[in-house]
Amino acid sequence: MQTILVAFLVTAAPVAAQQYTARQTGDIVQLRDAGHDVVVSIVPSVGNIAFDMTVKGQKILRWP
Secondary structure (H helix, E strand, O other): OHHHHHHHHHHHHHHHHOOEEEEEEOOEEEEEEOOOOEEEEEEOOOEEEEEEEEEOOEEOOOOO
16 A cells, blocks of 8 residues: 555656746746646746746736
8 A cells, every 4th residue: 555655646747747837038037837828927037026927828916
């Protein structure tokens, strides 16, 4: 039983890790959750504050 559990954990970890990606273009870092179709854009040099966020293609972050 322990062997099956260990085999499951070893094979499940890489699949879960593929759900999230990070891509840097210049100063902008885009964090993507493919499973939920969410993209958050930040500029770390200014601070870890999101300036753009989309969920399923819809912009949900609004500035006052």
